[in-house]
Amino acid sequence: MNRVLPAEEPITRSVAYIKESGRRLGLRKEEIDAIIHPQETRIFRLSCKILGKAVTFSGVLCLHNNARGPYKGGIRIAPDVDIWETVELGRLMTLKTAVSDIEFGGGKTGIRVDWNYLYKLYDKKPQDREFEKIVSLDIVEYYAQIYRDLFSKHIYIPAPDMGTGPDEMAFIYNETMDPASVTGKPEGTHGWLPGRKESTGYGCACVTRISVERIMGKDISEVSVAIQGFGNVGSYVAKYLYESGAKIVGISDIFGGVYDEHGLDIEKLTEYSKRFGTVVGYEGKSISNAELLCLPVDVLIPAAAGNVIGVEEAKKLQTKLIVEAANVPITLEGMEILNEREIPVIPDIIANSGGVIASMEEYSHSLSALKTRREEVFKVLEEKLGQALDDSWDIADSEKIDLCQAAVDLAVKRVYQAMKNRRYI
Ligand code: GLU
Numbered sequence: 001m002n003r004v005l006p007a008e009e010p011i012t013r014s015v016a017y018i019k020e021s022g023r024r025l026g027l028r029k030e031e032i033d034a035i036i037h038p039q040e041t042r043i044f045r046l047s048c049k050i051l052g053k054a055v056t057f058s059g060v061l062c063l064h065n066n067a068r069g070p071y072k073g074g075i076r077i078a079p080d081v082d083i084w085e086t087v088e089l090g091r092l093m094t095l096k097t098a099v100s101d102i103e104f105g106g107g108k109t110g111i112r113v114d115w116n117y118l119y120k121l122y123d124k125k126p127q128d129r130e131f132e133k134i135v136s137l138d139i140v141e142y143y144a145q146i147y148r149d150l151f152s153k154h155i156y157i158p159a160p161d162m163g164t165g166p167d168e169m170a171f172i173y174n175e176t177m178d179p180a181s182v183t184g185k186p187e188g189t190h191g192w193l194p195g196r197k198e199s200t201g202y203g204c205a206c207v208t209r210i211s212v213e214r215i216m217g218k219d220i221s222e223v224s225v226a227i228q229g230f231g232n233v234g235s236y237v238a239k240y241l242y243e244s245g246a247k248i249v250g251i252s253d254i255f256g257g258v259y260d261e262h263g264l265d266i267e268k269l270t271e272y273s274k275r276f277g278t279v280v281g282y283e284g285k286s287i288s289n290a291e292l293l294c295l296p297v298d299v300l301i302p303a304a305a306g307n308v309i310g311v312e313e314a315k316k317l318q319t320k321l322i323v324e325a326a327n328v329p330i331t332l333e334g335m336e337i338l339n340e341r342e343i344p345v346i347p348d349i350i351a352n353s354g355g356v357i358a359s360m361e362e363y364s365h366s367l368s369a370l371k372t373r374r375e376e377v378f379k380v381l382e383e384k385l386g387q388a389l390d391d392s393w394d395i396a397d398s399e400k401i402d403l404c405q406a407a408v409d410l411a412v413k414r415v416y417q418a419m420k421n422r423r424y425i
Pocket of ligand 1: 072073157158160161162183327352353355356357
């Protein structure tokens with residue numbers, strides 16, 4: 001249990017930005033603290049019986065803030081989950097839902113799963129996807145049994161995050177039998193939403209296109225792009241940017257990456273990656289993840305793990321713009337260097353908010369039972385993301401601050417107002 005509970009909360013990027021917003025908006029320290037800290041955090045143990053063996057997992061459920069609507073956020077299954085990471089991710093959800101002005105609050109679940117230990121315990125080869133699926137489905141089933149009431153009453157509405165996907169969400173639905181109790185459900189399941197699976201990647205591609213036009217004065221077809229990550233987010237960002245004519249010169253996954261200065265054929269690369277389980281070995285130059293981050297490109301899109309761009313990386317990057325498809329891919333210290341170097345960053349709380357915006361659509365359609373089409377969902381994404389960017393750029397321009405701080409200002413203002421209205425502070 002103590003591995004998920006280091007003693008003190010580190011000063012995270014969102015904490016630093018919220019403090020600064022609070023100061024700028026003239027809030028009192030207690031008010032700023034009330035926005036920073038979660039309303040409730042639960043640490044739980046899941047005692048599971050998986051494939052005939054008893055195994056125990058630890059996890060964190062962060063109910064960060066529900067002033068603007070039900071706690072909303074994904075379930076992450078990863079080996080490095082700890083309490084403060086889950087809290088940080090819950091806090092990001094509060095900011096994300098506020099910037100895009102959707103009627104949700106913020107929450108998150110993190111379940112710590114040591115895959116290497118499990119491969120050994122079950123005598124499996126590393127990266128055995130079938131085995132991993134059995135384990136994650138079982139874990140989510142146990143987790144859903146414990147927290148069924150929270151979901152059924154729409155107190156906390158989960159969704160996929162790293163390590164989970166539509167299959168796991170179907171298990172939550174099985175437990176509650178309520179289509180509005182969970183989002184990210186698989187195609188064909190009661191209350192599923194066309195476009196939800198692609199939404200984070202589609203949204204990020206929209207944000208990239210709009211930002212390239214505004215910041216560089218160029219069309220997306222005139223720029224080169226490198227993407228770190230080829231999972232559910234990275235692969236769809238690549239697909240939609242490629243379809244808009246962008247030249248994607250580098251892509252990587254956890255095993256490594258490929259580079260082609262003339263541009264990669266994303267359709268072929270997708271086929272290749274489905275067949276071999278990685279982009280490594282695809283035609284082009286093989287590069288490492290560290291090399292991918294430093295490619296000389298117009299746009300860099302980190303779409304995988306958090307904290308991949310620290311001080312050293314920030315000093316070496318050769319990109320002209322960063323779009324944060326992952327949650328917190330740039331550390332607080334990395335951000336300071338990028339600000340000094342005047343490399344603009346489109347923050348995660350806008351760049352990857354397509355997922356939760358689509359979740360809002362899925363939730364409302366699950367409640368009403370009215371069907372919608374993928375094109376309509378994509379239209380909502382474009383409108384909401386365009387608005388979030390415009391509102392944040394207005395603040396950035398008038399206050400002469402960077403876009404990340406401006407987006408947090410906007411979110412903090414909205415969360416504060418709702419907390420005040422409900423006498424939370
Ligand atoms: N896990 C996604 C995120 O970090 C989606 C959350 C949701 O739809 O609730 O934004």
